[in-house]
Amino acid sequence: MKKKVLLMGKSGSGKTSMRSIIFSNYIARDTRRLGATIDVEHSHVRFLGNLVLNLWDCGGQEAFMENYFASQRDHIFKNVEVLIYVFDVESRDVEKDMHYYQSCLEAIMTNSKDAKIFCLIHKMDLVQEDQRDKIYNERVQELQTRSLPLQVIPFRTSIWDETLYKAWSSIVYSLIPNVQLLESHLDNFCKICEADEIVLFERMTFLVIAHSTRVDNGDVHRFEKISNIIKQFKLSCSRTQGSFQSMEVRHSNFAGFIDYLTGNTYVMVIMSDPTIQSAATLMNISIARKHFEKLEGAQFSK
């Protein structure tokens, strides 16, 4: 099952950087080495086994942009499932950005009118902390009025913190077929093994696919933080020739387990009942494994 994802935005706005961090195991610092993207770079990212993200990273220099809207219009904008448009928050020439953005929307409207549109206001780390909310809200307001009649989903992002994972998790979530089924099975799993919370991650990217929560947690950013932390931990594991398999964190009134679930997913189980033994939870995870493998198989073979 192939899904075409367009990644567009002005030159230097950070498209290739974020792609490299999420899908090619770069750390934020390494993205300095990346050069400008020439024309379109296609990459196929296998996600959850049979779902293939066909990522079109479109170089943002003006010459290329003009080209996309003129001679390559059909080729680029046909059959798009998701358009991700990246804005550099520090951009000096907002008018021009908007002009390209709107041309892009026009092309999308005529060629693939059901595409979902995500707008990422990127490089938020460069804005002073007390200004961030204000500037972001202004930008979103403007974007929404300019995008009418299309609906856009805005995110603020930065490669230096977990916001990047939040945005991309929502993007891939919108691409997974039948995700409600997966969630309902996860709910069941959560209920039976008496966990506070169970979160499902994709194996390569560690993006959150689905979660089930029985006990509310105050921190709404916890998933992205964990994605970020575990991804970095995984990378440091691979630097010592080891591969990350599983982890257990426990103290007197909390236990967290991260373990692989299927060939394409990791699961995180959070337990707050200290009387429940680790071995029992680990056994439940291994029992769930078979069930979820079957589920995943059925889901994608359709």
Added chain:
Amino acid sequence: MLKPKLISQVLQQATTGGVKATILLNPEGSLLAFAAQSDRDARIYGAIASNIWTIYSKHCKPEVGPLSFLMLECEEGKVAITVVSTMILCLVARDDVELGILKAKCEALTRHLEEPLSRVAGY
């Protein structure tokens, strides 16, 4: 899947009349669930019991068949160890508890847990 709290409740029901601890361990000897005075007790009993069980069953000759039951009289109490499906069940009792009642409790628990545990044992 196992409901850990339910299993603890079942084990709790056997932990009466002089029985100090009832412990369920997986084949590797890790605690699955228990009913005991304290965490610490359960861990120690469990470690010792699984150790004894593994050593004995290793030395069982194939013509005799697999080990099915162990009764131990110790200085300060009595211990019964048996196997339920693939899991190890261990009861620790005061020394005034008779071996017969200890064995009966073991068998009652086994009857109750055998079917559900055998369903998860294959994993």
